[in-house]
Amino acid sequence: MRKPVPSVVGQRCLLVAALSLATFGLLSSCAEAPPQGTPGTPSATQPTQSFAQWRDDFRSQAMAAGISAHTFDTAFAGIEPDDSVITADRSQPEFTRPIWQYLEGAVSAARVRNGQDRLLQNTDALQRIDSTYGVDREAVMAIWGMESNFGQQMGSKNVIRSLATLAYEGRRPEFGRDQLIAALQILQHGDVPASNMIGSWAGAMGQTQFIPTTYNRYAVDFDGDGRRDIWGSSSDALASTANYLHASGWQRGQTWGFEVSLPQGFDYAEADMGIRKPIAEWQRLGVRPVSANQPIAATNASLLLPAGHRGPAFLVTDNFRAILKYNNSTSYALAVGLLADSFKGGGQLAGQWPVDEAPLSRSERIELQQKLMDRGFNPGSVDGIIGANTRQAIRAFQKTISWPADGYPTQALLDRLRD
Known part of the structure; x- marks a missing residue:
């Protein structure tokens, strides 16, 4: 399933390494069979034969x-x-684009128009596909657009x-x-x-x-x-x-997710893909859908803050996780969801991206991980990839300095660690 415009599939991590770096090191994989896997430890050994x-x-x-x-x-x-x-x-690019720039290209007006045209052109096939597999045609179309610009690339x-x-x-x-x-x-x-x-x-x-x-x-x-x-x-x-x-577990008739607003004093440590609650439970915590459309209360969802507490917030369901199995990047999955919604006239966000924040470079992400390690917070491998272990380490440090524990790496956080 970069890109960056990504490509698909669990073990095709090689293909979308650029995307993973482009979204602050969120691990990216390609459309491989569930359960998802990684290709193994990179080898530095040079060939010993012709x-x-x-x-x-x-x-x-x-x-x-x-x-x-x-x-x-x-x-x-x-x-x-x-x-x-x-x-x-x-290749390991040093500087990468923030998520809002990635989404601007991925969910462009031209791509939305092209997708809407393709939906009309493929109506019969998509109807049969929907009947056979129970997957929303807009989601299928969005992946087609993301992966190859509707077969053009x-x-x-x-x-x-x-x-x-x-x-x-x-x-x-x-x-x-x-x-x-x-x-x-x-x-x-x-x-x-x-x-x-x-x-x-x-x-x-x-x-x-x-x-x-x-x-x-x-x-x-x-x-x-x-x-x-x-x-x-x-x-x-x-x-x-x-x-x-x-x-990969797509549920017929279920949304991939939706934008939400969070109450004052919300515990941002709840924003973790490892935490799943019924939507009704999130609502009891004060999490509210931005749109008037009410989701199914019993559906399990996780809270996603793709740009930290200063950016838009989303509740994402098992269908979002199915997209992640196609390409294990939350930025990619979010782009697919928003693009699919855009085909139906939605996809606009109420929350504002923190466009004044410059993303960390790869060397800065490595420095951040090393400084977390030096302070006794275990970020996992010091490799510049902001995975689950690093986000947990960031949260733990943020709590010690009374910052919102969103697990998001920023220049301000790195500067504080440098003190």
Whole structure:
């Protein structure tokens, strides 16, 4: 499922590393099968054999996995490592965009208009998809828009070459090998010829940006032509997305979430994706929907503050979590939800973003984590990624200085830690 405009799928973390950094290090993954996973520990080891030697060894592994010699040799004809893939794989941008800038591009007026047009153009297919999978058509359309601009930007790299490069000398060779075997299985099945298997540098493919293992589990032939063609068939791509969301726990008729207002003196430590309460319980705590539409009170939800206590607040449901399994970035999931609402005339926010706050750079996030560690607060790995452990450490420190414990990293917080 960057981007940053992201791409899909649990283990395709490689693909959306840029997005995770762009949203203050919120972990980002791609559309992989639930349960979600990560590709493993990055490897700094350089190849100890030539690419030709590695290819021959891998050929034996592929054949042991059921790949025919013809499929392998055809797919690997003329394949050499792609240096640009390694550059992208190892890229760690220092400066990134804040969430409000990301959303401005992701939920642009042009994308909303294009999505509304596509909803009309694909009415029949979307009706059948809704009946089959029980996933709101606007959510499916929003993911299509986020992943490939409605099929217009699917990437241009040879997927076999990209994955072979990652398997040979990337940071996560196991990820590359697993995806490469899956890609060869797709070719052997006859869904797409090797010449048409194009995608991103990390191997995300087609209009839905599935990585190969996700494709093998969730791609469907919805137009009945005998091929699961997420490159050329919008029906196959949209149905495959709906199938993935359904498998990830999407609940028919349930909202992804909605903007809320918080009462004075609210305990911001409640804003944690690990805390889930019935919406009725949130309402008893003084949390109120901004719009007049009343959600189902029994539905479980978590409170999300994507820009800390100074920015808009949201209650998000299990459908939001289903989007997270497609791409494990809260910014991405929020963009999908707001874009889906915008297709229906909604999506506008009452809360204001703290646009006067400059986001922390990667080196500043690392410094913040180190200073939290030095003060006895455990932020987890000192890697510049603001994950659950770091947010918990921030909250613990914020409480000691009587600041709102929202777990959000800011320049002011870093300056206080520097004291």
